[in-house]
Amino acid sequence: MSLIEVEQEKCKRDGICATICPLELILQEGEGFPEPTGDADELCISCGHCVAVCPTGALSLSGLPVRDCLPMQDDLRVSAEAVEQFLKVRRSVRVFKEEPVAREVLERVIDSTRWAPSAINIQPVRWLVIERPVDVRTLAGLIAEWMRKETLAPRYIAAWDRGKDVVLRGAPHLVAACGPTENFWGPVDCAIAVTYLELAAQAHGLGTCWSGLLTRAATSYAPIAEFLGLKEDQRINGALMIGYPKYRYRRIPMRNRAMVTWR
Numbered sequence: 291m292s293l294i295e296v297e298q299e300k301c302k303r304d305g306i307c308a309t310i311c312p313l314e315l316i317l318q319e320g321e322g323f324p325e326p327t328g329d330a331d332e333l334c335i336s337c338g339h340c341v342a343v344c345p346t347g348a349l350s351l352s353g354l355p356v357r358d359c360l361p362m363q364d365d366l367r368v369s370a371e372a373v374e375q376f377l378k379v380r381r382s383v384r385v386f387k388e389e390p391v392a393r394e395v396l397e398r399v400i401d402s403t404r405w406a407p408s409a410i411n412i413q414p415v416r417w418l419v420i421e422r423p424v425d426v427r428t429l430a431g432l433i434a435e436w437m438r439k440e441t442l443a444p445r446y447i448a449a450w451d452r453g454k455d456v457v458l459r460g461a462p463h464l465v466a467a468c469g470p471t472e473n474f475w476g477p478v479d480c481a482i483a484v485t486y487l488e489l490a491a492q493a494h495g496l497g498t499c500w501s502g503l504l505t506r507a508a509t510s511y512a513p514i515a516e517f518l519g520l521k522e523d524q525r526i527n528g529a530l531m532i533g534y535p536k537y538r539y540r541r542i543p544m545r546n547r548a549m550v551t552w553r
């Protein structure tokens with residue numbers, strides 16, 4: 291199959307696909323139909339913009355047929371005010387209900403992260419879900435062990451020794467974003483995907499909290515990498531505790547003003 295297929299009876303030859311292609315891999319001249327450049331097969335990053343932008347759904351990309359690219363639903367648009375409040379009310383949840391989250395809900399939340407941006411559309415994120423609460427507790431214990439060895443945060447260790455899980459906060463599950471160590475943009479791509487996950491989780495009534503401790507410990511304490519089954523060429527670039535929040539926040543805490551330089 292050619293990289294792009296154009297249904298000629300639908301194509302209006304408006305050239306939008308050629309204009310939108312980030313790598314200028316589509317030519318559309320005069321009355322002709324769009325066609326790929328000679329090097330398109332090699333250079334296309336499969337971002338699908340050409341398919342998504344076509345007003346008549348005339349174009350398919352190899353591996354991205356137009357029938358698989360669902361149309362946007364206008365009735366699901368949200369107002370700027372609703373989005374702003376949604377972003378402001380996201381909190382780091384550190385007190386969870388014991389109730390586990392159904393696998394289907396976790397799957398749906400993770401699925402939303404597929405649309406997070408990634409450098410060159412590589413989509414490098416590999417998710418690791420610690421699903422069983424008992425395993426999350428074991429992991430919290432390993433992190434506490436690492437903290438003790440490194441003499442980090444003595445207050446946390448003291449609380450841990452009193453039986454309070456200040457490490458993974460008694461969360462029933464943990465979701466980590468892993469990426470290949472040699473990928474320059476891996477940490478950024480993972481951080482964006484984790485942020486998508488956090489917001490998608492909130493939309494499903496879930497609470498999350500980043501575990502910077504896990505990310506640090508997983509890179510410096512071998513028993514954790516072993517417990518997680520991390521391969522040598524993979525690292526955790528971000529992780530979230532996840533579960534149903536026990537308490538509901540009712541106000542939006544104030545934050546610093548955005549620091550902006552206008553030039």
Ligand SMILES: Cc1cc2nc3c(=O)[nH]c(=O)nc-3n(C[C@H](O)[C@H](O)[C@H](O)COP(=O)(O)O)c2cc1C
Nearest residue numbers: 380381382383384456457459499500501502503504
């Ligand atoms: C990269 C990163 C690592 C974090 N690590 C932890 C952590 O290990 N434990 C924790 O309780 N909170 C952690 N947090 C949550 C921050 O403390 C929290 O985002 C901040 O206090 C602001 O609160 P808010 O998220 O409710 O707005 C982390 C946040 C980020 C972005």
